[in-house]
Amino acid sequence: MKEVKINFKLNDRDYKLTVPTNTTLLQIIRDQLGLTGTKEGCGKGECGACTVLFNSVIVTSCLVLAPQVDGAEVLTIEGIGTLQNPHPIQKAFVEEGAVQCGFCTPGFVVSAYSLLSKNSHPTEEEIREGLSGNLCRCTGYIKIIKAVKKASKEMQ
Amino acid sequence: MNNMKYVGKETPRIDALPKATGTIKYMSDLVFPEMLYARILRSKYPHAKILKIDSSKAKALPGVVAVVTHEDVPGVNGFGIVVPDMPVLCKDKVRYIGDTVAAVAAESEEIAERALSLIDVEYEPLPLVEDPEKALLENSPKVHENGNIHLHTEIKRGDPSEALKKADLLVEHTFYTGRQEHAFLETEGGVAFIGADGNLNVYAGSQYPQRDQLQLARCLSINPRKIRVVSYPVGGAFGGKDELTIQPIIGLLALKTKRPVKITLSREESIISYWKRHPYILKYKVGFKKDGTLVVVDATLIEDKGAYSSLGGPVLNLAVEHACGPYRVDNVHIDGYAVFTNNGVAGACRGFGAPQTSFAIETIFDIAAEKLGIDPIALRKKNALRNGDLTPIGNKLTTSIGTIKVLESIEKSALWKNRNKLKLADPKKQWLKRGVGIALTYQGTGLGVGLPDYGGAILSMDEDGGFTVGVGTVDYGQGIGTSYAQFVAETMHCPIEKIKVILGDSLLSADSGPTSASRGVYTGGKASVIAASKMKEELLSKASRVMSLPCESLEFGNECLLEKNKPNHYISFKSLADKFIEEENKLPMTEGYFLVPTAEIKIEKAEGLPHHIFAFSAHLAYVEVNTLTGEVRVIEGAEAVDGGVVVNRQGYEAQVEGGFVMGMGYGLMEDLIIKNGIVKNPNFSTYIIPSIKDAPYNIETIPVVNPEDTGPFCAKGIAETVMVATAPAITNAIHDAVGVRLFKIPATPEAVYMAMKRKAID
Numbered sequence: 001m002k003e004v005k006i007n008f009k010l011n012d013r014d015y016k017l018t019v020p021t022n023t024t025l026l027q028i029i030r031d032q033l034g035l036t037g038t039k040e041g042c043g044k045g046e047c048g049a050c051t052v053l054f055n056s057v058i059v060t061s062c063l064v065l066a067p068q069v070d071g072a073e074v075l076t077i078e079g080i081g082t083l084q085n086p087h088p089i090q091k092a093f094v095e096e097g098a099v100q101c102g103f104c105t106p107g108f109v110v111s112a113y114s115l116l117s118k119n120s121h122p123t124e125e126e127i128r129e130g131l132s133g134n135l136c137r138c139t140g141y142i143k144i145i146k147a148v149k150k151a152s153k154e155m156q
Numbered sequence: 157m158n159n160m161k162y163v164g165k166e167t168p169r170i171d172a173l174p175k176a177t178g179t180i181k182y183m184s185d186l187v188f189p190e191m192l193y194a195r196i197l198r199s200k201y202p203h204a205k206i207l208k209i210d211s212s213k214a215k216a217l218p219g220v221v222a223v224v225t226h227e228d229v230p231g232v233n234g235f236g237i238v239v240p241d242m243p244v245l246c247k248d249k250v251r252y253i254g255d256t257v258a259a260v261a262a263e264s265e266e267i268a269e270r271a272l273s274l275i276d277v278e279y280e281p282l283p284l285v286e287d288p289e290k291a292l293l294e295n296s297p298k299v300h301e302n303g304n305i306h307l308h309t310e311i312k313r314g315d316p317s318e319a320l321k322k323a324d325l326l327v328e329h330t331f332y333t334g335r336q337e338h339a340f341l342e343t344e345g346g347v348a349f350i351g352a353d354g355n356l357n358v359y360a361g362s363q364y365p366q367r368d369q370l371q372l373a374r375c376l377s378i379n380p381r382k383i384r385v386v387s388y389p390v391g392g393a394f395g396g397k398d399e400l401t402i403q404p405i406i407g408l409l410a411l412k413t414k415r416p417v418k419i420t421l422s423r424e425e426s427i428i429s430y431w432k433r434h435p436y437i438l439k440y441k442v443g444f445k446k447d448g449t450l451v452v453v454d455a456t457l458i459e460d461k462g463a464y465s466s467l468g469g470p471v472l473n474l475a476v477e478h479a480c481g482p483y484r485v486d487n488v489h490i491d492g493y494a495v496f497t498n499n500g501v502a503g504a505c506r507g508f509g510a511p512q513t514s515f516a517i518e519t520i521f522d523i524a525a526e527k528l529g530i531d532p533i534a535l536r537k538k539n540a541l542r543n544g545d546l547t548p549i550g551n552k553l554t555t556s557i558g559t560i561k562v563l564e565s566i567e568k569s570a571l572w573k574n575r576n577k578l579k580l581a582d583p584k585k586q587w588l589k590r591g592v593g594i595a596l597t598y599q600g601t602g603l604g605v606g607l608p609d610y611g612g613a614i615l616s617m618d619e620d621g622g623f624t625v626g627v628g629t630v631d632y633g634q635g636i637g638t639s640y641a642q643f644v645a646e647t648m649h650c651p652i653e654k655i656k657v658i659l660g661d662s663l664l665s666a667d668s669g670p671t672s673a674s675r676g677v678y679t680g681g682k683a684s685v686i687a688a689s690k691m692k693e694e695l696l697s698k699a700s701r702v703m704s705l706p707c708e709s710l711e712f713g714n715e716c717l718l719e720k721n722k723p724n725h726y727i728s729f730k731s732l733a734d735k736f737i738e739e740e741n742k743l744p745m746t747e748g749y750f751l752v753p754t755a756e757i758k759i760e761k762a763e764g765l766p767h768h769i770f771a772f773s774a775h776l777a778y779v780e781v782n783t784l785t786g787e788v789r790v791i792e793g794a795e796a797v798d799g800g801v802v803v804n805r806q807g808y809e810a811q812v813e814g815g816f817v818m819g820m821g822y823g824l825m826e827d828l829i830i831k832n833g834i835v836k837n838p839n840f841s842t843y844i845i846p847s848i849k850d851a852p853y854n855i856e857t858i859p860v861v862n863p864e865d866t867g868p869f870c871a872k873g874i875a876e877t878v879m880v881a882t883a884p885a886i887t888n889a890i891h892d893a894v895g896v897r898l899f900k901i902p903a904t905p906e907a908v909y910m911a912m913k914r915k916a917i918d
Binding site (some may be wrong): 036131 | 182
């Protein structure tokens with residue numbers, strides 16, 4: 001496989017990598033950088049578990065190929081908040097009970113982060129639209145919507 | 157429960173923040189040095205003889221470290237919770253399209269994938285067994301040598317044929333239910349490796365590490381004590397990880413290569429290869445008296461078992477037990493068949509046979525209410541099982557029975573009280589019609605009679621004066637770990653922040669049985685409480701010696717033991733921990749075991765029946781039907797649920813909301829289509845589960861307190877009942893809206909549209 005040299009910024013750090021051209025951004029994040037907060041649920045852009053912010057736009061990182069990553073700025077769940085210093089969205093997910101098995105949660109948090117950074121007071125319909133690329137099987141989504149509403153208030 | 161500090165209080169999940177920050181490691185996140193990647197070669201045909209397997213070319217590929225076939229399985233080449241009939245690696249026959257023929261461990265996933273294409277397998281296709289009804293015929297091709305009937309369970313009480321003749325109202329219909337995929341977000345996967353002690357470690361998503369340990373020991377021919385299974389956290393399971401999946405393959409490859417071996421199934425492979433909810437054909441004849449009394453249920457249940465047994469037998473038996481719903485009826489004939497086919501494999505799935513029968517019986521109750529002119533709740537109340545009644549299969553109910561309470565609670569809900577007003581849709585949009593539907597159900601907590609059913613917990617004191625509880629059940633989203641922490645914190649008078657929980661580890665947590673059958677909180681919780689009570693005795697006797705006071709003069713305070721009426725004279729748990737280390741060089745450890753009480757009788761030839769403890773729920777759905785397209789939107793839902801008590805309001809609601817929406821998927825959209833043995837919709841763009849846009853605007857949780865004395869702090873389990881009756885509540889609501897009955901789920905837009913069209917023609 002042909003290789004490609006890429007320079008990119010991820011969670012405010014600069015990276016230089018040489019990877020096969022068919023490597024996905026998801027593989028770069030999980031396998032090359034060892035950041036496992038971004039999950040693979042389908043590998044086909046259908047479930048949203050691998051959602052990251054890519055040049056300020058949410059993408060399913062399983063559908064982004066290495067050459068596209070060159071020069072890009074990426075934000076993953078690890079760049080949003082930490083155990084010691086969680087983001088208000090993460091706190092709201094915890095407090096509202098929007099986390100169950102948790103496998104979809106990082107993707108939802110990233111989508112909510114993107115939504116709230118563009119629209120600080122989303123309506124319920126806008127929340128549903130903004131998170132519609134993420135699937136969850138445990139929660140029934142109700143508490144996720146509540147968490148995003150709560151985060152939107154907290155972030156004022 | 158008002159004087160409690162933790163139990164009954166809204167408690168955020170103890171593992172929520174590590175999950176929300178992406179810092180917790182799932183089994184599929186683990187990476188080890190020198191790790192190899194596994195891929196599995198699966199059958200090309202749904203039913204065929206294997207004539208030859210040649211893996212020499214694959215073995216020669218650079219980067220391939222091992223290729224295994226049936227010849228490499230050192231022990232029993234079969235697994236299965238009840239009957240070990242599913243080969244680890246197929247020898248002379250394949251029975252479904254996901255059957256495992258060979259597996260490769262290589263330096264990279266790409267090499268492993270390429271190696272699969274170099275394995276030559278010669279097949280001779282065999283005639284397919286597709287239709288479970290035809291599979292029952294004597295001249296049908298056979299999936300297994302012993303024939304296609306895996307299990308036949310028949311229960312007869314009273315005189316059903318006479319009662320059918322005498323009934324004032326006879327409702328007779330055949331129902332069909334879909335093949336539901338669990339759709340957990342984390343596919344089957346994990347890592348197996350040989351530890352420094354020479355033991356085999358299998359870190360893979362599962363629902364019962366100790367049983368995996370035994371099944372793996374059999375297949376791999378090693379002492380179970382030399383196998384450690386770890387399975388927490390898990391990205392969803394819903395019954396789909398109760399049976400083994402990839403564990404024997406990675407275990408075998410790790411033994412063969414002496415290196416860590418990892419596998420993560422692709423979504424397609426996951427959907428094609430492993431367990432689903434069994435599709436059912438349900439033929440019902442149900443008789444009522446004019447006054448609404450249920451007099452007879454005669455039902456034939458045909459379960460499409462798929463290719464291997466797994467839990468298909470127990471699923472059938474639970475379906476038989478729950479076939480009449482939670483109602484009193486003296487004339488009963490339930491004839492159930494679990495039938496092998498080449499339609500994939502099916503096994504445990506949330507509800508375990510109850511969602512199928514609930515759809516049938518709750519539709520029938522709705523029809524009867526309409527025909528008899530009786531309010532649907534009144535009809536259900538009239539026939540509802542109460543304490544002291546005999547169940548349809550003939551066991552006496554002596555535990556907490558919540559049918560009437562959940563019906564009374566749902567009757568008072570805003571959704572039910574305002575249903576006539578809610579039916580009025582937007583007058584400008586005449587093509588949209590609205591309706592409200594109800595369904596009642598119940599679900600056994602625990603495994604039933606004749607099966608080992610127990611809880612186990614190990615509790616140890618920590619150096620900081622806190623405690624660690626180890627329970628073998630797995631938290632794959634339900635929140636049981638948080639419940640255990642609440643139980644221990646409450647019993648030990650210790651802040652919940654100082655309670656650690658170890659789940660799903662065959663080495664560090666006690667065998668507490670499978671995480672299934674809505675039994676996690678009940679069994680593991682009760683065992684945790686017992687272990688904590690024993691711990692209190694240890695602490696009490698130590699404190700008595702240290703403080704030179706008799707035990708009777710001491711009592712527990714917050715994180716301490718104190719002299720009664722002298723609150724300033726105390727010893728903290730931390731100081732006690734120091735004393736234990738100083739005097740005994742170890743911290744105290746206790747164990748709690750709890751045998752689940754069972755019914756007094758056993759139903760002959762029906763393993764596991766009857767159940768003894770039940771959770772109850774009444775479900776409401778408020779829907780809008782688009783009469784131009786057949787699309788159904790669930791606007792709101794409500795559930796009144798009797799789970800004994802509420803341990804954690806947040807977790808309780810989470811189960812209800814998640815269960816309702818999973819039930820909504822089952823009722824409206826989900827069916828894994830298998831034609832000619834081939835799965836037609838093996839991904840999330842063709843197998844559609846509810847998204848956030850489909851979710852109702854509100855799902856009201858109405859907890860019904862109905863303490864079950866045998867449970868931990870009087871709790872039962874609600875994980876399954878909350879999804880069971882959602883589908884019939886929705887189809888009954890569709891009828892309320894547009895006047896058509898659905899006898900097949902999922903009620904897709906096409907099906908609803910066609911039903912409306914047929915009605916218009918009639």
